[in-house]
Amino acid sequence: MNDILRLDELDRRFGGLHVTRKVSLSLRPGDRLALIGPNGAGKTTLVNQISGVLPPSSGRIFLDGTDVTALPQAERVRRGLARTFQITTLAPHLPVQRQVELALFEREQLANSMWRSVDAHVSVREEALKLLDSLGLGHRAATPTGRLAYGEQRLVELALALALRPRVLLLDEPMAGVPKADGPILLAALDRLPADLALLIIEHDMDLVFRMATRIAVLVQGEVIADGTPAAIRDDPRVKAAYLGH
């Protein structure tokens, strides 16, 4: 099977700071690759380069075999690359339903339509409500996003990403800041993600990593020092020394 996402020696410097060093990784459809590493290892910088927020200093990014390194973020999203954010960046005043509709309009390329009312797009509304129902958020459709509990907001993040029907999904710390009580709902939602979706998960929560990941890559000081099955990573002495050891 072909790689759906391939990073080829991604390098990023901020002045004298070398944040990612020749990072090469690849994902196939259905992969659950967890990217772990201590704080400041360059994980979020890597996600920002992949999603197109930040251009790499050198190296290339391939999405389904096409070089997307020079493409803007919007174009990458259109080609099936979606992400969530470590800190939620949802619109606080918009009702949850509207938020999801925004993603759907964007996916259906209807967001430039200026005449028909949002309410006249019935199929979009139905899809939004169905998606929210599937994540257990149906009863929150009319609530402004800012009033949701933090765990629920993380679910909305997930709903937005799923609304785009991505083929590759970058999850930037999906469990960060989620209260223990909300954990199981989010975990269940993550478990139900489509089987052929390629996932790149950045996460500090090792329980989640070892529970979900089919592969783990370890990033230390901007460099991938190990990439393998969870069992292999657990037993890797370099990883133990650099990361799991403390």
Add this chain to the structure above:
Amino acid sequence: MTTHTEASTAVAGGTPRATAMPPPWRLPLLTIAAALLAAFMWPDQLGLISRVASTALLVLSLDLLVGYAGIATLGQSALFGAGAYGAGLFAQHVSGDPLIGLVVAAVAGAALAAASGAFLLRFEGFTLLMLTIALAQILLSLASTFRGITGGDDGLSDFTIRPILGLWEFDLEGRVGAIYAVAVLAVGLYLARRVANSPFGLSIRGIHESRARMAALGTPVRKRLIAIYAMSGALAGVSGAVTAQINGIVGLDSLGFALSAESLVMLVLGGAGNLSGAVVGASVFTLLHHTAASIDPYHWLFVIGVALMAVVLFPPAALAQQIWARLRAQRKASS
């Protein structure tokens, strides 16, 4: 500044849904009704009605930027002036037909907005605010320099406006002018509401609240902002044209800083981000100005200042919500 919240819940078939968008004809019809009522009550103040209507159109154009898109600007007079001079020069050199003049002004305002927006909208917040002021000032000094074209300090007045559709001539009483201004405002309100209700309008609100999130949804953020800026430019331009056509003169003040600042004050007075605030704000401001200035021509700004402070400190929408909540609680307690 108040922003749009859709807090209330519409329950259909057990599932709560986001409140439906307001119908686009409601605000224009209410506005026309209010204008008719005002004309009936003060038949000798038709000039004031047309001034309120053309100003409301300018504030409406500002609401699309400030209230909906979250674009900070103090240079809306540049777009207004482009329309005013555009319509005036068109009437002087090409044709005195007022409706074609409106189209010319809309194109002038939209073109200036799109061209300047492509540069301005690379910036945000305070920087953007300063740049918008700078642009209006540059245009002002250009208009004052090229007096051969614009009439400079004397204003551009050497043009005549033909009757509307060849039927209704602008009369001295201002009856046709008032009807014309209110009709154009109603059309503007209808169009603005349609755009605000559309997927495009929703995405503009999304950009206002969270740019990074919208970009991650695949939204070409800058392009969308330039589009709404151009739309705002068209409305502001039309507002300038209506003012020019009714008054028969375009002065340098139509590019001035005071106009930009006043229209922002009106927007805050009326409430940003719901379109109706433009009509309310322009009415309140113009009427306060009119009455206060006729009582004391030197200190009328004092009244405006107090009103502005009152609105900023005690936002009417929030007050209304509180009163409503208290009334409901009382009703519940008594039943």
